[in-house]
Amino acid sequence: MATGKPRILQDGRDMIWTVLALLALCVFVLFASGNWTFGFKAGSGDDKVPAFDVSAALAADARSMPFPIRRPATPDGWKPNSGSTQTVGGQVSSNVGWVTKKGSYVQLTQTDAPEEELVATLGGYDAMGAGKREAGGHSWVVYDGENKNRFWIADLGDVRIGVRSKGSEADIEQIAKAV
Template identity: 30%
Template sequence: MKLEKPRMFTSTRDLVISLGVLGAVMAFSVGFTGMCSYNPGPADTAGPVNEVDIDTILDSEAQALNFPVRNPDVPDNWQANSGRRISVDRELSSVAGWVADERYFISLTQTSADLEAAVDYQDDTDEAIREETDVYTNDGSDGEVTWHIYTGEEARTLWAAELDDVTLMLTGTATQEMFETLADKVVTTDPIDAGAGS
């Protein structure tokens, strides 16, 4: 003789009620232990900056890459927090990043890719669409340098310039003044001596 399942296991309504009761019991049990908390406030970004030895990183890049690498003398309240090697338009490139005033971020990319390819790479990386909206001109070690400034809706500002031997890009959440500071510093910095580490 075939036994029929109790009706409570065959009704969708009963199944939903059973799951609801089970969920309530689990929530009560976890809450009772005090090991679960909920804080709907904003994320805490006031933690310490993860500092890196940017001098050593950029010295190493200068030995490995096929273009001159610069290590700009940034303000004392800028803390280097990242340094890595990336590929821009299939060219090995260097990225260094700093936290300024403990709240703003700015990065410097140095690459042998041409300016247009470098900007396209950054747009693809950020999944952003930018247009050139301004220029900034400063004096570099080898003469006047023009920085092309690209902006876009919901996209970080991007500055890009070509020197004789390298393309430079700046991006991040920094202020206009901070962009100008890094732009001025990097174009007046001599390249690292690639033979210094050999």
């Protein structure tokens, strides 16, 4: 009776062949599960954007927050992907976000906190005013924040609206008009 290892396992080649077989198995599993892409698709049309129900989130916020919540019409091709609440200067805020057709993220924040606090939350304490714009019948103050974030803020009396994105100003303007 032979008591040693099989002949194929007698040198360093057995480790190399085992590792190669495991790598091939991992690559097969990644491709088969659809969790590996090469990024050939442009924009947000790849269905990898997590689904989120903006209408339900804003309706829930409207029931629990002390200020009116607006639900803007979403531009065609934009995918809602997130929602949250957070504290802004001691006040609560409602946040929802979309991924645009071009793949950039746009966030809508609604709060009754003072504008200075909203500016600090959306763009950091170093955010600088960059002018004013008119959109949707309201005057918006334009800010440049940290990390190339541009955001607009409008004071509608009972609520402050902030729209932030690293994408184009046209994306910000579309939500600002819809509000």
